[in-house]
Amino acid sequence: MSSLTARQKQIVEHLKEHAAAGHAPSLRQLCAELGLRSPGSLHKHIRALTVAGLVERAPGRGIRLTAAALHDPDTLPLLGRIAAGRPIEAIGDQRRIHVPPELRGKGDCYVLEVRGDSMIEEGILDGDWVVVEHRDHARNGELVVALIDDAEATLKRIEQRPGAVILHAANPAYPPLRYEPRRVRVQGVVVGQMRRY
Amino acid sequence: MSSLTARQKQIVEHLKEHAAAGHAPSLRQLCAELGLRSPGSLHKHIRALTVAGLVERAPGRGIRLTAAALHDPDTLPLLGRIAAGRPIEAIGDQRRIHVPPELRGKGDCYVLEVRGDSMIEEGILDGDWVVVEHRDHARNGELVVALIDDAEATLKRIEQRPGAVILHAANPAYPPLRYEPRRVRVQGVVVGQMRRY
DNA sequence: TTTATTGTTCTCCTTTTGTTCTCTGATTTA
DNA sequence: TAAATCAGAGAACAAAAGGAGAACAATAAA
Numbered sequence: 001m002s003s004l005t006a007r008q009k010q011i012v013e014h015l016k017e018h019a020a021a022g023h024a025p026s027l028r029q030l031c032a033e034l035g036l037r038s039p040g041s042l043h044k045h046i047r048a049l050t051v052a053g054l055v056e057r058a059p060g061r062g063i064r065l066t067a068a069a070l071h072d073p074d075t076l077p078l079l080g081r082i083a084a085g086r087p088i089e090a091i092g093d094q095r096r097i098h099v100p101p102e103l104r105g106k107g108d109c110y111v112l113e114v115r116g117d118s119m120i121e122e123g124i125l126d127g128d129w130v131v132v133e134h135r136d137h138a139r140n141g142e143l144v145v146a147l148i149d150d151a152e153a154t155l156k157r158i159e160q161r162p163g164a165v166i167l168h169a170a171n172p173a174y175p176p177l178r179y180e181p182r183r184v185r186v187q188g189v190v191v192g193q194m195r196r197y
Numbered sequence: 198m199s200s201l202t203a204r205q206k207q208i209v210e211h212l213k214e215h216a217a218a219g220h221a222p223s224l225r226q227l228c229a230e231l232g233l234r235s236p237g238s239l240h241k242h243i244r245a246l247t248v249a250g251l252v253e254r255a256p257g258r259g260i261r262l263t264a265a266a267l268h269d270p271d272t273l274p275l276l277g278r279i280a281a282g283r284p285i286e287a288i289g290d291q292r293r294i295h296v297p298p299e300l301r302g303k304g305d306c307y308v309l310e311v312r313g314d315s316m317i318e319e320g321i322l323d324g325d326w327v328v329v330e331h332r333d334h335a336r337n338g339e340l341v342v343a344l345i346d347d348a349e350a351t352l353k354r355i356e357q358r359p360g361a362v363i364l365h366a367a368n369p370a371y372p373p374l375r376y377e378p379r380r381v382r383v384q385g386v387v388v389g390q391m392r393r394y
Numbered sequence: 395t396t397t398a399t400t401g402t403t404c405t406c407c408t409t410t411t412g413t414t415c416t417c418t419g420a421t422t423t424a
Numbered sequence: 425t426a427a428a429t430c431a432g433a434g435a436a437c438a439a440a441a442g443g444a445g446a447a448c449a450a451t452a453a454a
Contacts (some may be wrong), residue, residue: 011286047319058200059201060202061201062203062292067373074271077262084330097297097299098298098299099389100271100294100296100297101295102294102295102391103392103393120320123317123322123325123392124320143394144394156246167206191393191394192392192393193390193391193392193394194297194299194300194389194390194391194392194394195320195341195389195390195391196299196300196388196389197387197388197389197390
């Protein structure tokens, strides 16, 4: 999106209005609305936007933006990958994932991809997506994305006591981990989870 | 629904009004209402909508939309609850659940709510939703909804051999269950899973 | 039976749409 | 200054969509 020309950005913005109304204009219709006189000129821009993944085409079906370009309100950004004991690994291309409203929290949410089997006791497997509500504090018993010593990320149930934060694994066979409160920073609370087979 | 012509969308919208009133208009009646003069022209559109699965025809019974066309295409029906060792319990009111396209199969899909902790080894917990693609056969290794002796439902990985069907639990500590093929009926294949916290 | 209605198929036509091409000018970059 | 990039005009063409009208078989109604 950042490496678009001014004209291309303008076209994307204009197409958003059409998308909001549920329309998919034709080349010549767009030409008229943008003040162009040649469909050939516009076609070059549309082709550029298509290879950039912002526009979807189907022959005879007009021009429509992809979910990625729309910032489709049904989607959330896939921010990165989380593996226990490591920092959250950011993802470059910023894919967006469809998340049903049933799995969304009230506030600002994003999606993390889980790496490794360390959360298996929580029923969260390698490759799963977790939907995280961005928060800096949690209620006891919630499943949180926690950052320990600003270095290790983990997905655990939290118990906050005066003078200590305890992170529980789901499996009672594993002992809970006890930290000083200032070492643990809550990044968000897991409000949903999805898996593809 | 997204790759329809403008005309086709208009026709679907118009048919929704008829559906609400319980009518199923004939071709010529629709022609008049849409301002067309030839039933042949309209027939082309209706045929396109039929192959798209939005329109049902029965000879002499007029034109009516399918259930798929009347529902929100982003949702799937919540058919019932599944608990290991019991028949699938149907749900009366037929709620529909938003299911992201990433979690959907190609064919006909529905959602089941999982009851109990019997699938916990698969990372499927009590209360989870599984997205199931309706199929009557599966490939080895797939996670299937299987009906045993037409009575017990279960969610297991399937292995089909000549003369035997083996259902594996994820936990190797539990022995796989071996059945005669005719006792096991595949109802569908799990293609996705969702959880709310 | 006759009559009307309905669904279907066919050919012909017009309009719309997407695409490619060349040419021109402006702006930026090396 | 020369080259590259962006933007646009205009012409031309192929494909697709949309529609008209005629014709015909099957069915339902009179």
